[in-house]
Amino acid sequence: MKKILFVLCLVFGIMFAVEAGADSSMVSVGMESGASYARFSGENGLDIYDAVYGNLLYHAAPGENVDIYSYDGGFTSEGKFDAPISMLSVISVELAPISWNSEPYRGYFRLDRDGGTFTVVNFIHMDNYLYSVLGEEMGDYFPLEALKAQAICAKNFALCAHGRHSGYDVCATTHCQVYGGVNSESPNIKAAVDAVSGQAAHYAGDLVQLYFFATSGGATEDVSNVWGSVSPYLVSVPDPYEPADRASRYTWSTVLTSWEIQSKLADKGIYIGEITNVTVDEVTPAGRALTLTITGTEGSHTVRRESCRTILGLSSQWFTVNPYYDEAGTLCFAIDGRGYGHGVGMSQWGAYGMAMQGFSYVDILVHYFPGISIY
Ligand SMILES: [Zn+2]
Known part of the structure; x- marks a missing residue:
């Protein structure tokens, strides 16, 4: 009977033997x-x-x-x-x-x-999968409570991934979560995964997709201002915990010439002649660009939400633009910004800061995803 069960389990993709301490999913x-x-x-x-x-x-x-x-x-x-x-x-x-x-x-x-x-x-097993993926998403030098919060984010992603692929739940690349097997495991990461074994994040009783990014620069963003969808737990929250001196691109600056912008637009099939101006027309309550217009000699192009960042390949959606002419007379745009990533959900450097100040992983997750419960 045991043999038959084992074989049936193989056919249905479930391993009969359970490794000690592992999450059963x-x-x-x-x-x-x-x-x-x-x-x-x-x-x-x-x-x-x-x-x-x-x-x-x-x-x-x-x-x-x-x-x-x-x-x-x-x-x-x-x-x-x-x-x-x-x-x-x-x-x-x-x-x-x-x-x-x-x-x-x-x-x-x-x-x-x-x-x-x-x-x-x-x-x-879920926990063994997380042993590998967590190290790809957060440095193992991050404090334990931040790693535990990240472990819940990675677990919820996998639990909510059904339907992304046919024939399996997740792929092993950045399309889903980077997974490299035993070689990407480390003791700190395993301790964090084990500490939250069997737990996941829920909103109103349902498993939820938790998003994260590196640095907010001072406040996270409402998902409607980034991807256009609406979610009660993906709202803008103040983010005073990020260590400005350590967080990746807490503030950043870049300069793009008129020609560089023209070339970035051409890569996307947009042709509006020589670029003469770039303006942020509308900002979110948190301060990110909501509408951006690029004007050229042969027309203009307006984008909204996340495209304000991606159309120019910027580090974040939170920036100001100031045009000037350089010494050679080339029209340039000085772009000064805050934060790194899309800004929706948990800031990893904010989680770092909260953990350093003694907050628990539940405190961290509930701060960045208001209204969720961990169980
Ligand atoms: Zn995938």
Whole structure:
């Protein structure tokens, strides 16, 4: 009976054995698509299963490499097995990390074949997934309470990610969250993840997507002024906690010439001749640009919300513009700004500052996402 359950669980992508202390929820991470070859090995050996019917196809000895190839109809491994099926599972003996293409990963792997190629999916317990992704999002030198707040943000992202991809929950790149397996783990990060195991953020009983960015520069922004959507917990809050001397781009300055702006617009397919002026026409109550007009000799172009930042490739949406002519007579625009990132949700440097002042991760999250509950 136990064998049957185990096999059923493999088919449905759930690992039967639970690693000690881990959150019971699972994440499926798409590691590679369109693959035609993968190499696996395990410190204690590997079991390769036919994930459709549950048959053991091959047992690899400790350290033995298993090279798997796909063809239009199945999988093969140089005489070790030949399986005319659509899905394989690669399970590590005694749950040791599995080496995939020479890098170690926790959990187990499934290869989903589609025609002659396959998708490599890593199934992993939530906490083990967070051990890896958290270090990519926040430096492990950040104080523990800030890391715990970031762990909840990363966990809620994964829990709310269903539907971003077909065949798995999240990819391993910046499109979702960067995931690099065991090599990106560190002790401080693991301590933070373990401390909030089993907890997540909710608003009015529902799991919620928590956004974050590096530095606000003094206040966060209402989501409606950035992405145009409306959310009761993604509102502007004062942010007095960021350490101005440490936070990335707490203030920043840049100069763009008329020609550079013209070229940035051309990259986006916008042609309004030589640029003669750039004006912030409207600001949000927090101080960010809400409407920006760029005027040229052959027309003008107006953008709103986040495009005020992205159209010129700026660090944040919070800035002023002052035109002047340089010594050579070139029209230039001095742009002075505050903050780094989109400004919606939690400021990571604000979380740093709050943690340094003795606030807990719950205090931090409730400050940046008013009205949410952690449980
Ligand atoms: Zn993705």
